Amino acid sequence: GAVVSQHPSWVICKSGTSVKIECRSLDFQATTMFWYRQFPKQSLMLMATSNEGSKATYEQGVEKDKFLINHASLTLSTLTVTSAHPEDSSFYICSAHPGSSGANVLTFGAGSRLTVL
Amino acid sequence: GQNIDQPTEMTATEGAIVQINCTYQTSGFNGLFWYQQHAGEAPTFLSYNVLDGLEEKGRFSSFLSRSKGYSYLLLKELQMKDSASYLCAVRDLPDSWGKLQFGAGTQVVVTP
Numbered sequence: 001g002a003v004v005s006q007h008p009s010w011v012i013c014k015s016g017t018s019v020k021i022e023c024r025s026l027d028f029q030a031t032t033m034f035w036y037r038q039f040p041k042q043s044l045m046l047m048a049t050s051n052e053g054s055k056a057t058y059e060q061g062v063e064k065d066k067f068l069i070n071h072a073s074l075t076l077s078t079l080t081v082t083s084a085h086p087e088d089s090s091f092y093i094c095s096a097h098p099g100s101s102g103a104n105v106l107t108f109g110a111g112s113r114l115t116v117l
Numbered sequence: 118g119q120n121i122d123q124p125t126e127m128t129a130t131e132g133a134i135v136q137i138n139c140t141y142q143t144s145g146f147n148g149l150f151w152y153q154q155h156a157g158e159a160p161t162f163l164s165y166n167v168l169d170g171l172e173e174k175g176r177f178s179s180f181l182s183r184s185k186g187y188s189y190l191l192l193k194e195l196q197m198k199d200s201a202s203y204l205c206a207v208r209d210l211p212d213s214w215g216k217l218q219f220g221a222g223t224q225v226v227v228t229p
Contacts, residue, residue: 006159034216043121043219044160044204093159106150106217108159 006109023094029074030096038091050077121220139205152204
């Protein structure tokens with residue numbers, strides 16, 4: 001089945017630094033990937049849609065200059081949290097679907113837990 | 118606005134049946150999903166309903182009533198490994214495969 005790999009699984013950083021999270025589709029090509037964020041005991045919230053070869057589409061309220069998304073190839077999207085602050089501490093999850101085959105099912109990565117000190 | 122409601126927590130014993138309800142009010146409807154999520158892990162797909170009725174998949178079944186904005190996930194013959202959070206999600210736009218609106222999740226605790 002479709003597999004989405006996410007790295008790192010967890011990261012701790014100092015306030016003011018930047019952190020990059022990678023999302024890879026391992027056995028399929030994904031022209032579109034999605035980045036979600038989940039705070040403890042809350043629902044997953046879509047942050048942005050990552051489009052291969054073009055700019056990401058951000059959801060309302062998500063700062064595009066703070067959460068930089070790059071989708072340079074059909075199998076890799078990256079999310080960079082710039083100048084991270086403690087309130088950015090969260091569980092970040094990427095997802096993708098393999099296109100027309102099994103298109104109804106969105107596959108998620110294992111998530112990246114970010115802690116900003 | 119978008120609203121997806123499900124209970125916060127449910128407890129049941131091993132071997133029992135549990136039904137998790139989900140009600141939704143969204144601007145559009147193009148399918149309802151149920152995902153299972155263990156703590157600190159990615160959600161895994163359980164079921165998908167787009168038409169009214171019951172979809173059965175082994176020990177898990179999911180029901181949808183579009184007119185009532187209501188779905189439930191039925192877990193039968195509960196096992197300890199079923200202890201997890203169960204997420205109800207709605208796709209509200211036809212062309213947005215990844216734009217799912219999620220509920221906050223229902224934590225199911227299975228006891229011996």
